[in-house]
Amino acid sequence: xxxxxxxxxxxxxxxxxxxxxxxxxxxxxxxxxxxxxxxxxxxxxxxxxxxxxxxxxxxxxxxxxxxxxxxxxxxxxxxxxxxxxxxxxxxxxxxxxxxxxxxxxxxxxxxxxxxxxxxxxxxxxxxxxxxxxxxxxxxxxxxxxxxxxxxxxxxxxxxxxxxxxxxxxxxxxxxxxxxxxxxxxxxxxxxxxxxxxxxxxxxxxxxxxxxxxxxxxxxxxxxxxxxxxxxxxxxxxxxxxxxxxxxxxxxxxxxxxxxxxxxxxxxxxxxxxxxxxxxxxxxxxxxxxxxxxxxxxxxxxxxxxxxxxxxxxxxxxxxxxxxxxxxxxxx
Numbered sequence: 001x002x003x004x005x006x007x008x009x010x011x012x013x014x015x016x017x018x019x020x021x022x023x024x025x026x027x028x029x030x031x032x033x034x035x036x037x038x039x040x041x042x043x044x045x046x047x048x049x050x051x052x053x054x055x056x057x058x059x060x061x062x063x064x065x066x067x068x069x070x071x072x073x074x075x076x077x078x079x080x081x082x083x084x085x086x087x088x089x090x091x092x093x094x095x096x097x098x099x100x101x102x103x104x105x106x107x108x109x110x111x112x113x114x115x116x117x118x119x120x121x122x123x124x125x126x127x128x129x130x131x132x133x134x135x136x137x138x139x140x141x142x143x144x145x146x147x148x149x150x151x152x153x154x155x156x157x158x159x160x161x162x163x164x165x166x167x168x169x170x171x172x173x174x175x176x177x178x179x180x181x182x183x184x185x186x187x188x189x190x191x192x193x194x195x196x197x198x199x200x201x202x203x204x205x206x207x208x209x210x211x212x213x214x215x216x217x218x219x220x221x222x223x224x225x226x227x228x229x230x231x232x233x234x235x236x237x238x239x240x241x242x243x244x245x246x247x248x249x250x251x252x253x254x255x256x257x258x259x260x261x262x263x264x265x266x267x268x269x270x271x272x273x274x275x276x277x278x279x280x281x282x283x284x285x286x287x288x289x290x291x292x293x294x295x296x297x298x299x300x301x302x303x304x305x306x307x308x309x310x311x312x313x314x315x316x317x318x319x320x321x322x323x324x325x326x327x328x329x330x331x
Contacts, residue, residue, distance in 0.1 A: 004330060007056035008038040009067040015221065016168055017246035018087050021120070021146050022062045028147075028319035034326075038062075041070055053078050058330055060085055064093075065107075072110060081329045083116040089127035089264070092241035096172055104131075112136040116329045118322075119143050120244035123264040142325050145269075146244040147318035148310050153255025153303075154230040161189045161295060164232035164256070166224060166247045167239075169197035174238040179207045180284035181236070182215060185291065192217045192232060194224075229254035234294055238287060239263060249313055252306045259290045273308040 006029055008022055026036040039052055053059065053074045061071035064086040075082035090111075094104060111117070111132050119125040122143050135141055163182075169175050175193060182191045193203070193216070203218070210216035222228075229235060235251035237260035248258040248269060260266045262278045270277045276293055279286035294302070 003033055003035065004057035004326070005035045005037065005055050006326065007052055007059045008036055008062050009059055009071050010038055010040045010062050011066045012042040013040045015223075017146075018063055020224070020246050020250075021087065024147050024149075024315070024318065025060075025062075025322060028315065028322060029326075032319060032323055034323075041066060049074075053080060056080055058083065058326055060326075063087065064090065068114065069110065072114060081116070082114065083118060083325065083329050084111075084114045085118045085120075086124055086128060087120050087243040089124050089241055089243060090131040091127045094131070096240065108132055112139070114139065116140045116142070116325065118325060120146050121265050121268050123268055124243045140328075142321070144318060144321045144325070145313050146246060146249060147315040148249040148253040148313045149226075150315055151226040151250075151253040153253070154226060155255070159190075159231060160233060161186075162232040163189060163191045163291065164229060164235050164251075165191065165193045165195070165237070166221075166228060166235065166250070167195050167237070168221075169193070169195045169199040169203055171199060172240045173197075173199070174240060175199050175203050176206050177238040177284050177287070178236055179203065179210065179216065181238070181287045181291070182207075182210060184285055184288040187215070189291075190215050190217070191236070192219065194219045194221060194228060196221045224250060226250075226254040229256045232256065234259055234291060236260070236287065236291060237266070242266065244269065244313075249310075252310055255303070255306070257294050257302050257306060259287065259294050261287065269313075270309060272312075274305045 008026060010022060022038060026038055029036040037052060039049060059071045059075055059080050059082045061067035061084045068084045071082045125141055125143050165178055167173050178191060182189060207216040229251050235256050235258045237245060237247060237258060241263055242265035244265060251258040257277055259277050261282045266278060279290040
């Protein structure tokens with residue numbers, strides 16, 4: 001692959017799973033001898049943006065909405081190939097946002113004009129196809145799952161029955177369901193939630209009594225490293241929907257199993273090797289039972305099964321597939 005200037009077009013500088021995945025792509029491209037440059041639309045002057053697009057060989061829209069709009073338009077004007085990168089299931093995201101008919105029609109029109117679209121999971125691709133009514137003529141759709149971080153797993157000497165959550169405190173993540181789950185578990189269980197977001201005030205109110213007795217701890221979001229996950233025994237997710245959740249991959253890479261609701265993205269990620277880590281339904285009670293099941297499992301089996309999952313989400317595979325797509329898109 002020839003050395004190319006690859007513009008990674010972001011919406012803003014907010015941290016989170018998309019930001020983490022974009023950094024992973026930039027690092028992979030840099031290691032492969034490419035020149036990745038990330039620009040945030042909301043934080044970049046139009047002059048600087050146009051200069052970056054003029055220099056770019058390829059534009060990667062790192063999110064399915066505003067960056068895709070901008071990348072498509074700039075690519076048309078300056079004749080640059082564009083790759084749109086979708087991290088979430090289109091149908092579920094729009095339904096949760098109560099998107100208007102006008103916005104849906106505009107997105108459907110735009111998405112069918114994107115030549116290359118990369119999805120973080122098969123479910124994300126299938127949701128896109130359901131929304132658009134199928135792939136457009138000549139459209140290339142590729143599934144490239146996110147990569148797990150290259151961390152050294154911490155020994156499993158974590159505090160028993162200590163649970164954790166890392167993510168945005170927003171309605172689609174259902175953090176209050178985790179508080180309900182905690183109430184259904186024996187009083188020896190504790191939960192640490194690392195994150196910020198609009199649901200934080202309601203979460204504080206719902207779990208005030210649990211915070212007072214030391215069973216619930218709320219911490220602000222910060223740079224995520226393996227040490228964030230190390231203190232607890234299990235990471236718990238309660239999302240309504242996901243694309244390819246980085247929190248789950250980070251947890252496994254840190255040597256901590258992840259338990260979640262049986263949403264399509266987690267069934268795709270954990271189902272083949274860790275089906276016991278999925279709740280039987282989307283209730284707090286089912287999530288509590290899955291947590292207890294995983295906490296009681298032999299550490300050796302957990303370590304083996306987590307390694308099997310991580311093998312399918314390796315940084316090497318992520319890098320190879322992205323280089324292949326970008327090389328083909330540039331031709």
